[in-house]
Amino acid sequence: MSGATAKILDSIGGLPEPSNDEVVRAVDVRKSFGDLHVLKGVSLAVRRGEVVVIIGPSGSGKTTFVRCLNHLEKIQSGRILVNGHLIGYREVGGRLIEDRGRNIARQRREIGMVFQRFNLFHHKTALGNIVEAPIHVLRIPEATAIKTGRELLARVGLADKADAYPSQLSGGQQQRVAIARALAMKPRLMLFDEPTSALDPEMIGEVLDVMRKLAREGMTMIVVSHEMGFAREVADRVVMMDDGQIIEEGPPEQFFAKPSHKRTQAFLSKIL
Amino acid sequence: MSFDWPFFWHYLLRPSAAYLNGLMLTLVLSVVAQSLGTVIGLFAALGRMSHIAPLQYLVRGYVWIMRGTPLLVQIVFIYTGLAAGGIFRFEDISLGILTIPGNVQAGLVALSLNEAAYMAEIIRAGISSVDSGQTEAAKSLGMTYGLVMRRIVLPQATRFVIPPLGNEFNAMLKNTTLVSVIGVPELLLTTETLTSATFRVFELYSVVALYYLTLTTLWGVVQGRIEARFGEPTAQTPTEASFGERLFGRTLARMARGKL
Numbered sequence: 001m002s003g004a005t006a007k008i009l010d011s012i013g014g015l016p017e018p019s020n021d022e023v024v025r026a027v028d029v030r031k032s033f034g035d036l037h038v039l040k041g042v043s044l045a046v047r048r049g050e051v052v053v054i055i056g057p058s059g060s061g062k063t064t065f066v067r068c069l070n071h072l073e074k075i076q077s078g079r080i081l082v083n084g085h086l087i088g089y090r091e092v093g094g095r096l097i098e099d100r101g102r103n104i105a106r107q108r109r110e111i112g113m114v115f116q117r118f119n120l121f122h123h124k125t126a127l128g129n130i131v132e133a134p135i136h137v138l139r140i141p142e143a144t145a146i147k148t149g150r151e152l153l154a155r156v157g158l159a160d161k162a163d164a165y166p167s168q169l170s171g172g173q174q175q176r177v178a179i180a181r182a183l184a185m186k187p188r189l190m191l192f193d194e195p196t197s198a199l200d201p202e203m204i205g206e207v208l209d210v211m212r213k214l215a216r217e218g219m220t221m222i223v224v225s226h227e228m229g230f231a232r233e234v235a236d237r238v239v240m241m242d243d244g245q246i247i248e249e250g251p252p253e254q255f256f257a258k259p260s261h262k263r264t265q266a267f268l269s270k271i272l
Numbered sequence: 273m274s275f276d277w278p279f280f281w282h283y284l285l286r287p288s289a290a291y292l293n294g295l296m297l298t299l300v301l302s303v304v305a306q307s308l309g310t311v312i313g314l315f316a317a318l319g320r321m322s323h324i325a326p327l328q329y330l331v332r333g334y335v336w337i338m339r340g341t342p343l344l345v346q347i348v349f350i351y352t353g354l355a356a357g358g359i360f361r362f363e364d365i366s367l368g369i370l371t372i373p374g375n376v377q378a379g380l381v382a383l384s385l386n387e388a389a390y391m392a393e394i395i396r397a398g399i400s401s402v403d404s405g406q407t408e409a410a411k412s413l414g415m416t417y418g419l420v421m422r423r424i425v426l427p428q429a430t431r432f433v434i435p436p437l438g439n440e441f442n443a444m445l446k447n448t449t450l451v452s453v454i455g456v457p458e459l460l461l462t463t464e465t466l467t468s469a470t471f472r473v474f475e476l477y478s479v480v481a482l483y484y485l486t487l488t489t490l491w492g493v494v495q496g497r498i499e500a501r502f503g504e505p506t507a508q509t510p511t512e513a514s515f516g517e518r519l520f521g522r523t524l525a526r527m528a529r530g531k532l
Contacts, residue, residue: 109414119409133413
């Protein structure tokens with residue numbers, strides 16, 4: 001989407017409210033590592049174009065939940081649907097059977113993910129990182145992929161860093177490349193797992209700016225973050241997780257002004 | 273001390289045709305066995321790391337046996353043992369003008385299978401050294417297992433594998449002497465043949481020792497170059513790392529285009 005379009009959309013208050021087409025529907029998701037129950041029945045629905053920020057203390061299961069959404073973690077029970085497709089599993093006679101690797105890989109194409117530790121491919125340049133999957137997964141012609149890749153780099157403000165290796169980039173720059181890399185797959189959903197937690201304070205802003213722009217352009221986003229300013233400004237909905245459950249959710253104005261749950265109040269008072 | 277210097281110099285500097293053939297065979301055996309061992313070792317490593325339990329146990333058992341028994345025993349077992357047991361006999365294979373004798377094949381098989389066990393462990397360690405975040409990022413982009421390995425993990429594991437691989441090849445150059453027991457006329461057996469004709473054990477074994485020393489020394493130089501080319505593990509000094517990574521990246525690009 002061009003900047004002009006984004007501006008117009010801004011002026012009319014973002015994309016028109018989509019007819020309730022859901023991008024994500026998670027139902028009663030449960031997961032444990034041995035005896036440790038990390039997710040104790042998490043349900044969440046996310047509409048197209050919605051930005052959901054998940055907050056909560058460490059160990060509350062928010063990262064694990066987001067990783068389940070593209071099947072980087074297995075679940076023990078429940079259902080996760082993205083774009084209407086069951087993720088990671090086939091349902092056979094009411095039971096979940098893990099899907100074949102090839103099918104899971106196919107499902108992941110439409111789900112972009114940004115990691116706390118960036119995870120750029122160390123042996124590839126910034127541009128190389130971005131075009132890798134379009135060329136080898138989507139089999140887009142190299143020239144086209146490179147052209148799109150350069151546009152994406154420009155979009156995250158790194159047009160001049162195409163040939164830089166990750167080790168030559170700052171954390172903030174690496175994370176912006178990582179976002180561009182995920183966008184290169186033209187995902188319908190973007191997951192952010194604490195995208196700014198590993199960054200020095202002065203670099204957090206540049207990454208949040210990119211994410212803000214993305215949200216404004218109508219991307220469906222689920223963001224695990226401690227950046228309350230970002231949540232307040234960008235989120236359509238803030239979700240509070242604690243002890244493997246969603247204990248409260250709501251639009252940011254209401255959520256931050258008068259949280260109803262005691263543990264939310266305690267958490268917010270500590271962090272704000 | 274009786275050391276016939278003229279005899280020594282003669283055999284050192286003007287080796288006979290048979291001696292040079294022995295040298296050539298040593299080199300061919302080493303290179304082929306190391307290559308096969310590396311390829312088989314790669315698949316063994318992937319098998320060992322797979323989620324399929326029987327495959328894991330198969331590879332574990334294989335590594336256990338190959339590393340737990342002497343290479344010399346394996347060589348004789350594969351060539352003489354299997355034939356004596358009426359299980360398998362290595363026959364000469366004729367490829368046009370080139371004939372590969374049965375004992376050379378058996379020697380290659382034994383050396384390769386033995387080497388594969390060691391390479392499996394080395395490659396497994398190399399793969400484990402690559403940060404799991406790399407795999408996760410690759411998966412999240414929709415890459416299948418094969419793509420993740422081929423495009424992301426193995427290229428990065430290479431830098432961890434190259435140094436021990438070099439040491440393995442050094443050992444391989446010397447281990448080829450063991451196939452002399454099944455009559456493969458490599459460098460050592462050629463030397464033995466000469467000693468039984470001349471009884472000049474001291475001189476001829478000095479010569480053959482120097483030949484092996486030359487081979488391993490030359491390999492040391494080559495190994496140093498390869499290691500420099502594939503770059504040091506990332507990056508105390510950013511400029512150096514980027515240089516190494518650039519070479520590394522270019523090499524890979526060429527490999528991907530099938531030019532290497």
